[in-house]
Amino acid sequence: MTYERPEGGAERLGVLNDAGEVVDLGPGSMQGLIADWPERADEVAAAAATRSGLPLGAVRLLAPVRPRNNIMCVGKNYAAHAQEFAGSGFDASQQQAVPDAPVIFTKALSSLVGPDDAVRVSADDTGTSDYEGELAVVLGPDQEVFGYTIVNDLTVRELQRRHVQFFVGKSAATYCPMGPVLVTADEVPDVRELWVRTTVNGEPRQAAPVADLIFDVATLVATIGAYVRLEAGDVIATGTPAGVGIGFDPPKYLCPGDVVEVSVDGIGTLRNTCV
Structure with a gap:
């Protein structure tokens, strides 16, 4: 830590x-x-x-680690979430619901905060801030997997739709909580057996095993590393399961006072309060 x-x-x-x-x-x-x-x-x-x-x-x-590169992120990497996103009206990036290659984007380092830090959703004048609980991979030298942590890939949905490319909607200040700790890879015998779970004010919203990833950890590291110079300490957020706010009718966006908790087996719980 x-x-x-x-x-x-x-x-x-x-x-x-x-x-x-x-x-x-x-x-x-x-x-x-x-x-x-x-x-x-x-x-x-x-x-x-x-x-x-x-x-x-x-x-x-x-936040357990501050990488040199932006936080690398993967979109639509759980089939059920890819379908809910395609049906939400907010996916302006491509027409294909389930991608046949990883959808890669980044979050600005200035969005990074730690566990229990406040998330400033009140600064979002669109009122469309959403949560995305994710397992995150932390890389060692030579692009091997050093360990794992948790990221909440918070998103301003209206900006994501308006600007098509995800970066602006994903990179607001405080919109990348990370933590609570980094667990080394030797403590995780099979990462596919881990589950990602998210609650908002104690209400279960997301729950899925890492085994449901469309593109697994090894594929993501190889795909990004083939074109990007990844360094020790860089972070890849692997994607979010179904159950995000835009998947509800009407959408369940975050408001000041909401408490978001993202848990992954063996790593712990990343807890942040919206202000």
């Missing part, structure tokens, strides 16, 4: 031990830790085995 101590100061790295406590790894960036992983893996393992640390509730968790 990347976190701040209660007294403030520089961002620090930490690891959760078996007691759910934060064991400090010192100041630094997750991107740097990933790049230096062969030299630091034993240090992190030893810290994880430590029996004392800070209570998790006593620190402020930040």
Whole structure:
């Protein structure tokens, strides 16, 4: 994890031990830790085995990693969501409902926030802000999968429709919550067995296994990496299941006061309140 101590100061790295406590790894960036992983893996393992640390509730968790590139995202990567999006009237990108190649776009780094940070939907003068819970892949050196985290790919739907290309509608400030932690790939025996679940104010909205991805993790990494210079710490959000706000009639857009929680097995819950 990347976190701040209660007294403030520089961002620090930490690891959760078996007691759910934060064991400090010192100041630094997750991107740097990933790049230096062969030299630091034993240090992190030893810290994880430590029996004392800070209570998790006593620190402020930040987005676990800040990549060099924009956050890479994949559209319409669950068949049921692709169908609901095609029927929503907001998909101005192509006529084909289920794509035969990955639909790739990015979110600006300035949209990145951490768990429990506020999402400023009140700044959306269209009133069409929507949630998209997603499993996110964090890359190591040489484009291998280093680990996994959670992203909420928040979207201003009217801007997505108006501008056709997704970037503007996806990149508003605070519209990319990430966290709460990064789980290394060795802790996930089969990523296809994980489930992505999203609730709004406790109401279940999304639930699907990663096995339902149209294009799996390996395909996404290979497709993007064939053309984009991906670096250690870069992030790929793998797509969202059915159940987003525009899939309802009438649509269920986000309002100030709404609490969105995205959970993935073994990673935890990314919780953010709309203001």
